Amino acid sequence: MSGPATGVPRDLAARFDVVDGVVRLGDTTFDVMRPRSAEDLISEDDFARDERLPYWADVWPSSIALGERLLQEHGAGCSLLELGCGVGVVALAAARAGFDVTVSDYYDDALAFARANLARAGHDVVARHLDWRALPDDLPTYDVVVASDVLYERPYAELVAAVLDRALAPRGIALVADPGRLAAPAFVEAAQARGFRVDGSYVRPVPIGEIVQRIRIYTLQRR
Template identity: 35%
Template sequence: MQPDPPPLCRAPEEAFVRDHTRLRTVPYLPELRLHQAADPYGLGEHTEDTGLPYWSFAWTGGLALARHVLDVPELVRGRSVLDVAAGSGVVALAAALSGAREVTASEVDPYAAAAIRANAEANEVRVTALCADILDSRPGLHDVVLAGDVFYDKALARRIEPFLRRAAASGALVLVGDPGRRHLPRGAFTALARYDVPARRAPDGSRRRRTTVWQVPAR
């Protein structure tokens, strides 16, 4: 008997996303618009059941990875792409705009799923939002796997690194955007590009944060 496929995101929370955010151009990515919250932390008071609404703004690592995909569209053009732990879906949107054949954005938060759907509609691209925890599964048949800013949390890092390595071992191009998060495995990935991304709270007090796009090696 075949297992049921993970459910597609058809979350009623989409009305909440639209009511509590504003559709605005994304810093560093003028090609894109996202439903963004003026005060994500204040908005979190309304989403206590799912935690901080990280889907309501674009994270630094995601900005760099999306910028890289837009700048080098041949990475995804005509290919099947998975954006894992997608948040707002900004990386998935960049892949779709860059000509990916199909794009899937996976998330476990129904609000994030709703935001991905709303953001895809706003940018007139097709992105499939997938509501599922896929990190313990075998990677699907995706040509490219993208992960923007996923090493901020120790527990998540412990689960997502093996998933990304399995995807790379299966033949996928696996790219990670990271601004120097604490739980990034040092010396394990290959640096492809670096970007100075606008940031609210750069460690040195500046308004930009050096962010690296890494490739996860196949072995």
């Protein structure tokens, strides 16, 4: 269920039709602001420039599965980077679990919504615009790096593996949630080629209406 949002930052209210929705992660619920319709945000100019589509504006089953997984952790004292944060569902769970959270996305609007949702929940968060094809020199390493449903294009298999290789601390852990996208097998191969152990045995069912999606969460560590 969703309805008109309250406490919307002025810049977002001026540019978006913002709604509030309750996102349930197991026994925990979060109030999440997001645009009412992702389809209304599609821009022919953006797509022509670099095939941008506003996937960030939806709440995807993989983010629910990954958020539930992070709520089981004790993150105090650990840094966490989310790749492709969208509106901030996974980041909300990570912050609730005690992690020191940095959100990142290719879309500045996604970062704005993630910051707003985290701030409304009382959490400080660092937000960074990241282009996986050109990572900044000052990007630090993190104890945990997470991503949900980022393998929907073939080139992303190698790109995501490369980002993990760059951003994950030597003893760090990465969690990548995927619903069975096209690039997932190639991602596993690319990560293994970069020296990661990849465990894909954890599968979490996420009911979406009458459909249950099975979300696989890959755990990666350096050999």
